[in-house]
Amino acid sequence: MDYIICGLGNPGSKYEMTRHNVGFIALDLLAEKAGLGRLTKTKCKAVYGTGSIAGKSVLLMKPQTYMNLSGEAVRDMMQAFSVPAERLIVIFDDADLAPGRIRIRKNGSAGTHNGMRNIVYLLENDKFPRVKVGIGKPDKEHGEEMVDFVLSPMDSDTFAACKAVPDLIYDLLEHGIDHAMQEFNNFQPK
Numbered sequence: 484m485d486y487i488i489c490g491l492g493n494p495g496s497k498y499e500m501t502r503h504n505v506g507f508i509a510l511d512l513l514a515e516k517a518g519l520g521r522l523t524k525t526k527c528k529a530v531y532g533t534g535s536i537a538g539k540s541v542l543l544m545k546p547q548t549y550m551n552l553s554g555e556a557v558r559d560m561m562q563a564f565s566v567p568a569e570r571l572i573v574i575f576d577d578a579d580l581a582p583g584r585i586r587i588r589k590n591g592s593a594g595t596h597n598g599m600r601n602i603v604y605l606l607e608n609d610k611f612p613r614v615k616v617g618i619g620k621p622d623k624e625h626g627e628e629m630v631d632f633v634l635s636p637m638d639s640d641t642f643a644a645c646k647a648v649p650d651l652i653y654d655l656l657e658h659g660i661d662h663a664m665q666e667f668n669n670f671q672p673k
Contacts, residue, residue: 484564485539488513488652489557491575491598494547502618502641503633505576507545509616509648514543516649527559537656542566553598554605561606571611572655574648575599576633576641580617583640583672585647587655587664588613612660614651616644643672 490510498504514522514532522532522543531544542564546556561571575596580586590610593599603609618641621632637645647670655663 484533484542484566486570486572486656487542487544487557487560487564487566488572489544489546489553489560489574491550491553491573491596492545493549494545498634500636501634502576502637503550505616505618505637505641505645506574508637508642509574509614509645510543510545512646513649513652516653517541517543519543527563528556529560531560537653539656541656550598552601554601554603557602558605568606568608568611571606572614572652573599573602573611574614574616576618577615578618578620578629578633580615580619581640582617582619582638583644583670584617585644585651585667585670586615586617587651587660587668588615589660589664612655614648616641616648640672644670 490506492504492507517534517536519532519534522530524531528548529544529546531542533542544560546553548556593603621627621629651667654666
């Protein structure tokens with residue numbers, strides 16, 4: 484297996500189109516573009532599928548542990564398929580980015596995202612690429628709390644960014660992360 488591409492989210496129909504499930508949504512769109520269909524195999528507390536993207540063998544996975552324990556599934560899947568951290572790509576929501584913006588990073592801290600914190604903690608490694616999809620911040624002036632905000636339906640700008648992620652992943656795997664960063668780090672929804 485050349486790469487594991489992980490989308491972060493929460494399992495269950497009540498979370499399907501929420502801001503916190505950006506990673507799941509983008510991964511489903513990637514699976515569709517790659518002709519992999521629905522991810523239906525189960526292993527390591529995740530649903531997954533395998534195939535080829537841009538000439539690379541890939542495993543697409545969605546942890547089923549709920550967001551804050553995502554690292555358990557990621558760590559176990561990486562061990563099961565002998566994939567090193569530098570060939571893991573994680574897609575997740577980022578409240579520090581405006582809705583619909585995309586930011587690719589080669590590595591770095593988990594920031595404030597609990598799913599990413601758990602992955603970095605359990606892997607004992609932050610040297611892997613990540614794709615952040617902007618969801619914006621809650622309206623604190625009107626008493627909106629972060630937990631309610633991330634679990635509410637996403638807006639059209641955020642969904643537009645999710646739809647751009649499959650092209651981003653193809654670009655990253657075909658031309659490298661620097662090229663993908665140049666092409667997509669200024670992405671803005673139309």
